[in-house]
Amino acid sequence: MVSEAIQEKRVASIAEKIAKRYNHEGIRVVLISGPSSSGKTTFCKRLQIQLITNFLHPLGISLDDYYVNRENTPRDENGNYDFESLYSIDLPYFKNDLQRLINGEEVELPSYNFGTGKREYKGKKLKMQQNSVLLLEGIHGLNPELTDNIPQERIFRVYVSALTTISLDGHNWIPTTDNRLLRRIVRDYQFRGYTAKQTISMWPSVRRGEDKWIFPYQENADQMFNSAMIYEFAALRRYAEPILNEVLEVEEEYAEAYRLLRFLKYFNYIPEDELPRTSLLREFLGGGNFSY
16 A cells, blocks of 8 residues: 555656646646556556646547557568567657647547557547647657657656566565566456467567667656556466466476566465555556556
C-alpha cells in the first residue's frame, strides 16, 4: 500500500508540473515514452485522472495504434519485422492527425489490431477543447522526429521506466530488464496470445531496438517516472510460473525460462485480490479498472 501511495504521489506531482507549465507556457502536448513493459499505458491513464484534478481536459492517444500494416513493417538485419523501429509507425499519417488536433479539428483515431496486423476504425473520435492537453504514449514518444511539426515549447516530456531498487543480497542485484521481461511474459500470454517461448525469443530484438530507438532520447525528458514497485515480483510469481513451465527442455528458450523460474523462488506469493484495481501492475496481470 505504501509502494502504491508513493507512485500515486509521484503521478500527482508530475500532473501539477504539467498544469503549471500549461498555465504559464501554453503546454498542449505531453509525450510519454519508455522501454517495453515499463507501464506507460497505465501511467498515462493515471496521469489523465490527476490532470483532471488540476482542471485540465486530458486526451490520450497510443502510438501503437499508428503502426503501419504488418506487411509494410520495416525489417531488421536478419529479415525479421522490426517493430521497434520508428518507421514501423505511419509518421505522415500520425503527424497529420496531430496537427489537425492541435488546430482544433475533430479526428477519428485508428485502432491497431495486433492479431491481424491491420489498422481498424471503431468510431473513436477526438477533439481538443480550450483547456485540453493531448497525451501521446509510446516507445518513440521522445524521438524528436515524431513531433518536429509542433513548437517544442508547447511539449512536456515524461520518461517512464522500471528501475528496480531491490537486490537479492549484498552482492546480487536484480537487472531492470528481468523486471520488464517478466511483466511482458505475463502480459503477452494473457492479452496478446504469445507463449513464454515466443516472448523470450523476441526479447533480444526488443532490447536492440531499445538501445537504438529509446535510450538515446531519455535525457530529453522533463520528468522521469519510476514504475517499479518493491512488491511486484511477489505478485508476478503466481502468474509467471505456469507460463514459464510451458517451455520445454529441448527448446532454445528453456535456459532463460529456467533461470527466471529459479529467480522467482526467492519471493513469496502475494494474493492477487490485495492489489488495487488501479495498480500499474494491473496492465500486465489484468483485473483492473482501466481498459487497454
